[in-house]
Structures are given as structure tokens and as C-alpha cells.
Amino acid sequence: MTDGLRAIVGAAHVLTLAGDVSAYLEDWTGQYSAAALAVVRPGSTAEVAEVVKLCNTYGIAIVPQGGRTGLCGGGVPISDQLSIVVSLTRMNAVRSLDVAGRTAVVEAGVVLETLHSTALEHGLIFPLMFGAKGSCTIGGNLSTNAGGSNVVRYGTTRELCLGIEAVMPDGSVINALTGLRKDNTGYDLKDLLIGAEGTLGIITAAVVKLFAAPRAISTAFLSVVSLDAAIEVLNRLQDFTGGGVEAFEYMPQPAVDVICKVFPNTRRPLDGEVGTGILVEVTSSRPQDAEELEDGSIRLEAGVMELLSVLMEEGLVLDAMLAQSVQQRNELWKMRELILEAITASGPAYHLDISLPLAQIAPFVDAMDPAMAHLGLQPLTVGHLGDGNLHYALSAAEGHIWETLPLETAKELVFEKLVALNGSFSAEHGIGQSKLSVMSALKEPAQLAVMRDIKRALDPQNLMNPGKLVPRA
Ligand SMILES: Cc1cc2nc3c(=O)[nH]c(=O)nc-3n(C[C@H](O)[C@H](O)[C@H](O)COP(=O)(O)OP(=O)(O)OC[C@H]3O[C@@H](n4cnc5c(N)ncnc54)[C@H](O)[C@@H]3O)c2cc1C
Structure with a gap:
């Protein structure tokens, strides 16, 4: 198998030694990691397609991977299925930029911040913005339908995407890079792949919307x-x-x-x-x-x-x-972007990424903050409030020891309240491995059944990022 991979992408881009692969096998949280047969770094869509076909032949699972900043264990292998990691980071070209049409065709491995600076050279912006911008990739952003702080104005990554090129689980390539703003020619496969967390195919390129850079x-x-x-x-x-x-x-x-x-x-x-x-x-x-x-x-x-x-x-x-x-503005944003690192550094915490109708935010916080305090937990909350999205991290309140706290009771209370207030248990980070059990428990069974049907139809061997997003029946 590894010889076949080397023949496709070149020996230098098939990593198998422990020292070479270790960084690719662990996600940002450090909570999820498992072995892989190899880490493969294709340089073109054609190479990705050949790699996927080879995996089909050998029955080897494929974990698509971008910048590994995902927070749900989606971009790393699981231990109970032999897999390879397909890292898209070599596919990092901005293929073209249409100033008049305000679009760009970018490869999946382009780092978000690189797209920011490329657009700005033309007086334009790509408005997706959050703390991981220096490492996360467009492919990862699309696959998680990333949000961030500018959604209130520009929408999530889904709304910023006009077209997609992807390798499907059987190795076929779909090319929908026309960038048309109107195209009612059947099911929108782009929207199927966006937010699929790599379970329905590998995104290799996309057409994204750009906007005028602000003057003030x-x-x-x-x-x-x-x-x-x-x-x-x-x-x-x-x-x-x-x-x-x-x-x-x-x-x-x-x-x-x-x-x-x-x-x-x-x-x-x-x-x-x-x-x-x-x-x-x-x-x-x-x-x-x-x-x-x-x-x-x-x-x-x-x-x-x-x-x-x-x-x-x-x-x-x-x-x-x-x-x-500008310095004062940067200081304010720096502070905002340090929150996740600050919470992580200050001790164990359980991170909830939830959304609610705007009118239900205050009732949620007013009910849950005291309830959590009663259990010895201190909520460390930030949120993209304009979108009704709260990052509600539960940490140990002063004087309490994390290991002794009733976290399961706390989660139950939060989820009960979320359901009562018509909220979502995953606003922008996705499901990955970390929220599979909540997905099983709280997602409407009829919707879950359709998701399983789609997954089975497109990926009958269950090789495309197995063990993520779609819980077992
Ligand atoms: C400090 C910090 C702040 C963050 N803030 C936010 C925030 O405000 N909003 C937000 O939405 N997220 C946030 N995140 C989460 C994370 O940055 C996003 O989910 C990001 O979109 C992941 O991109 P990535 O390239 O790192 O993907 P990875 O972590 O490598 O992968 C994420 C998922 O996408 C899949 N995937 C990756 N590339 C592809 C591809 N080319 N084709 C198919 N599937 C693929 C993987 O299999 C995995 O399931 C933050 C993370 C950190 C560390």
C-alpha cells in the first residue's frame, strides 16, 4: 500500500516514521490521537483522486486534514480502523483572483491568513475571521463550515463559498468551480460537502466571495x-x-x-x-x-x-x-483571540459551543450561570453574540477540584435547557468525535436517518473519515 502511495505522490510526501507523523496524528486539543499507516501529502487534485482510489482497493480509511485546529477530534484518525491521513497543506495555491467579480479560486490547503493578505493586496477582504487564522486552512474552514467573529455581517463559510472542487469517496472528481451566483441545476453538492467534516469527500479547491476592504x-x-x-x-x-x-x-x-x-x-x-x-x-x-x-x-x-x-x-x-x-484596536482583538489559550492554560474545562435564538440568550445565561455555580462550576463564557453563539466553557470554580465535580449533571442541565429554548449543541465547531454521543441523543432521529442514508450511498465502504460526525445507528 505505502509503495503505491509513493508512486502517486512521490516518496518524499509519504511519511511513515514516528518522528515525522506524530504531529499529524494529534489535534489542537491534544485529546484525540491515534496511529495511521501513513501521512500522505498530495500536490494536486489528480493525486488526491489516485490516493482515494488506492485506498478503495485496499479498504483503508482516509482522514482528510488541513491545519489541525479543529476542536472536535475530526481531523485525526480513530484507533479502530486502519487509515491514512491525507494532508492538503501542499495544495496551497491561490489559483486565480477576479478583482471585478470579487471572487478567488483557492486550493484547500491555503491558510486563512494567507487568503486575507492576498485579497488585501487587491483592496478586497475575505471576511472569515477567528483566532486560528494563522494555521487553519480553507479546506478545513469549508469542511467545518467555520464561523468566527464576522458572521453577523457576512455569514458562515457556507455563505462565503460559490463553488467547490472535490474528490468523492470513490475517487471521482467533481468540478463545480464556475463561481456562478445563480445555478439551479439540481442538488447543490457544494452544500453537501460544506460542513461534512471530511466524511463525504475531500475538498481540493473552492471559489470564495471577496468584499470591498473597509475604508473606515x-x-x-x-x-x-x-x-x-x-x-x-x-x-x-x-x-x-x-x-x-x-x-x-x-x-x-x-x-x-x-x-x-x-x-x-x-x-x-x-x-x-x-x-x-x-x-x-x-x-x-x-x-x-x-x-x-x-x-x-x-x-x-x-x-x-x-x-x-x-x-x-x-x-x-x-x-x-x-x-x-490601530494598536489599540489590535490589542482589543488580541485579547479576544487569547481566550481559548487562556482557558486551556488555566486548568481543565469542558467546552460547549452552543447557539440560541437571540431572545433566548439572556434566559439561558440567567438560568445556567447560577445552576453551574451551585454545582461548583465556573462558566467562562465568550460568544459571537451577534449570531446567538456562546462558547460556554465549564471550569472548576475557586476552591473546587475538577475531578470531583458533577460534570455529567451539568451537561444534562445545559442540554435540557438548550432543547427547551430551541438552541443547538454545536454552533460552529462541528461534531467530529467529541460530540457523537450528544448528536445521537439530541439530533432529530429523522434527520440522523437521512444523514446515514447519504453517507451509505456515497461511501458504501465507510472509508471517508469514519467515526466522525455520523453516530453509529
Ligand atoms: C484558537 C482557536 C480559535 C478558534 N476559533 C474558531 C471560531 O471562532 N469559529 C470556528 O468556526 N472555529 C474556530 N476554531 C476551530 C477551527 O479553527 C476551525 O474548525 C477550522 O475551520 C478548522 O480548519 P483546519 O484547517 O485546521 O481543519 P482541521 O482541524 O485539519 O480539520 C477539521 C475537519 O475538517 C476536515 N477537513 C480538513 N480539510 C479538509 C478538506 N480539504 N476536505 C475535506 N475535509 C477536510 C477534517 O477531516 C476534520 O474533520 C478555533 C480553533 C482554535 C484553535
């Missing part, structure tokens, strides 16, 4: 009176700016405290307590919003400041800090 940016940290007030503030900002809110991130006191504790050089965003803290960013690509006013301020910033004064007078906003420089 206004970034602020707010302390608001309550979560309900935060939603009111979001809507008022949206109305005032014509939908210009690019990010609306929930960063309450415990989250800011844990970041400042683990990274002591972090500057606290406000002089006093942040309470219900919100990191908000508003942008505009309209030239008039970037105009400098007589007092030296930028029109967009002046407008946001004016609105915030009104919101303060109304008692919705208690305190606010507007970034006065």
Missing part, C-alpha cells in the same frame, strides 16, 4: 447593563450604520479576568469592571464614512461615538472605550 473602522469595548440590553445595542448600531456591525463579541467579566490572569501583559479594556462586556466593530467601505471631520475625527467613528453617548444616557451602556489607534 470603529472598534469599541462596551460595558452594557445586561445581555438583553446588549441585543438592543446591537440592533441600534445596525440601524444607525445600515448593517455595518462587523463583530459583536460577548466578553463578560470572568472571561476578561482569566485572559488577564494567564497573560498579565494584557491591558484591561476598561478602567473599572467590564460586567457584561462587548467588543464591537463597525466598518464601512463608503468613502464619505472615512472623511475626516473638522475636529480631526473620522465620520464613522464620530457617528458611533454620538450613538454611544445616547445609549449611555438611556442607561443601556454603562461605560465605553473607543480604540483611538
Whole structure:
């Protein structure tokens, strides 16, 4: 088998030695890892297709892999099926960029931050944005339908994708890279592969949407009176700016405290307590919003400041800090992006990635925070609040020992509440291995049955990333 792989991709790109493969076998969380027959690094779609065909012949499972920043154990092998890892990182070309059409054709292994900088060279942005941008890949972003902080304005990765090229489980190649915005010619296979976490095929390239780079940016940290007030503030900002809110991130006191504790050089965003803290960013690509006013301020910033004064007078906003420089803006975003590392460094935690209708966010937090505290757990929450997405991490409250805490009871309470409030148990990180049991328990049986039918029809040998996303019947 490995000789066959070498013949396809070249000996240098088939890794089998323990020292060479170890990094590819463990995910970012460090919680999931298993052996693989080899790590294969194809350099073209044709090579990926040949590798998949060879695996079909030998009955070897395939784990597609990008930047390994996934948080659910999706991009690493499982122990009970012999597999190879197919790393897409060599397929990292931006094949073309259409400035007028505002699209780019990118290979799966392009690192998100590379696409950011390539687009910016043409005065454009690719708006997908989150902490792992320096390592995660477009293929991984599509396969997890990644979200991040700009979904409130631009949608998830699914909404940023116009076409896909992929190798299906039998080794056939589908090429849907036309980039058409309208194409009603049957089932949308692109949408089937997006969010499939590598269980239905290997994405090798995609057409993505680009947008005008903002001319004016206004970034602020707010302390608001309550979560309900935060939603009111979001809507008022949206109305005032014509939908210009690019990010609306929930960063309450415990989250800011844990970041400042683990990274002591972090500057606290406000002089006093942040309470219900919100990191908000508003942008505009309209030239008039970037105009400098007589007092030296930028029109967009002046407008946001004016609105915030009104919101303060109304008692919705208690305190606010507007970034006065690029450095201050970067500091605020750096703080936001450090949260996962801070929680990970500060001790064990159970990470929930949930979403709720906006109106149910406050009822959820108001009920669950005290319930968790009662069990000895401290929720360390941040969230893409504009999308109703909370990262609700349960850690040990001060004076409690993690191993002795009733985590299962806590999870049951959270899931019960989520179901009651019409929420989702996986907002943006996916299912992978880590949420298979919740998927079994909470996903509507009729939907699960259709998913299993699709998986069986496309991958009858169950070789494409087995043991992920679709729980066993
Ligand atoms: C610090 C940090 C912050 C994060 N913040 C966010 C956030 O705000 N929002 C968010 O959505 N996620 C976030 N994530 C999670 C993660 O970055 C995303 O899920 C990302 O999209 C994964 O991309 P990747 O290239 O690392 O994929 P991997 O981890 O390598 O793989 C993820 C899944 O996609 C599959 N896959 C990868 N490439 C392909 C391909 N070419 N074809 C088919 N399947 C493939 C894998 O098999 C696996 O199931 C964060 C992670 C970290 C570490």
C-alpha cells in the first residue's frame, strides 16, 4: 500500500516514521490521537483522486486534514480502523483572483491568513475571521463550515463559498468551480460537502466571495447593563450604520479576568469592571464614512461615538472605550483571540459551543450561570453574540477540584435547557468525535436517518473519515 502511495505522490510526501507523523496524528486539543499507516501529502487534485482510489482497493480509511485546529477530534484518525491521513497543506495555491467579480479560486490547503493578505493586496477582504487564522486552512474552514467573529455581517463559510472542487469517496472528481451566483441545476453538492467534516469527500479547491476592504473602522469595548440590553445595542448600531456591525463579541467579566490572569501583559479594556462586556466593530467601505471631520475625527467613528453617548444616557451602556489607534484596536482583538489559550492554560474545562435564538440568550445565561455555580462550576463564557453563539466553557470554580465535580449533571442541565429554548449543541465547531454521543441523543432521529442514508450511498465502504460526525445507528 505505502509503495503505491509513493508512486502517486512521490516518496518524499509519504511519511511513515514516528518522528515525522506524530504531529499529524494529534489535534489542537491534544485529546484525540491515534496511529495511521501513513501521512500522505498530495500536490494536486489528480493525486488526491489516485490516493482515494488506492485506498478503495485496499479498504483503508482516509482522514482528510488541513491545519489541525479543529476542536472536535475530526481531523485525526480513530484507533479502530486502519487509515491514512491525507494532508492538503501542499495544495496551497491561490489559483486565480477576479478583482471585478470579487471572487478567488483557492486550493484547500491555503491558510486563512494567507487568503486575507492576498485579497488585501487587491483592496478586497475575505471576511472569515477567528483566532486560528494563522494555521487553519480553507479546506478545513469549508469542511467545518467555520464561523468566527464576522458572521453577523457576512455569514458562515457556507455563505462565503460559490463553488467547490472535490474528490468523492470513490475517487471521482467533481468540478463545480464556475463561481456562478445563480445555478439551479439540481442538488447543490457544494452544500453537501460544506460542513461534512471530511466524511463525504475531500475538498481540493473552492471559489470564495471577496468584499470591498473597509475604508473606515470603529472598534469599541462596551460595558452594557445586561445581555438583553446588549441585543438592543446591537440592533441600534445596525440601524444607525445600515448593517455595518462587523463583530459583536460577548466578553463578560470572568472571561476578561482569566485572559488577564494567564497573560498579565494584557491591558484591561476598561478602567473599572467590564460586567457584561462587548467588543464591537463597525466598518464601512463608503468613502464619505472615512472623511475626516473638522475636529480631526473620522465620520464613522464620530457617528458611533454620538450613538454611544445616547445609549449611555438611556442607561443601556454603562461605560465605553473607543480604540483611538490601530494598536489599540489590535490589542482589543488580541485579547479576544487569547481566550481559548487562556482557558486551556488555566486548568481543565469542558467546552460547549452552543447557539440560541437571540431572545433566548439572556434566559439561558440567567438560568445556567447560577445552576453551574451551585454545582461548583465556573462558566467562562465568550460568544459571537451577534449570531446567538456562546462558547460556554465549564471550569472548576475557586476552591473546587475538577475531578470531583458533577460534570455529567451539568451537561444534562445545559442540554435540557438548550432543547427547551430551541438552541443547538454545536454552533460552529462541528461534531467530529467529541460530540457523537450528544448528536445521537439530541439530533432529530429523522434527520440522523437521512444523514446515514447519504453517507451509505456515497461511501458504501465507510472509508471517508469514519467515526466522525455520523453516530453509529
Ligand atoms: C484558537 C482557536 C480559535 C478558534 N476559533 C474558531 C471560531 O471562532 N469559529 C470556528 O468556526 N472555529 C474556530 N476554531 C476551530 C477551527 O479553527 C476551525 O474548525 C477550522 O475551520 C478548522 O480548519 P483546519 O484547517 O485546521 O481543519 P482541521 O482541524 O485539519 O480539520 C477539521 C475537519 O475538517 C476536515 N477537513 C480538513 N480539510 C479538509 C478538506 N480539504 N476536505 C475535506 N475535509 C477536510 C477534517 O477531516 C476534520 O474533520 C478555533 C480553533 C482554535 C484553535
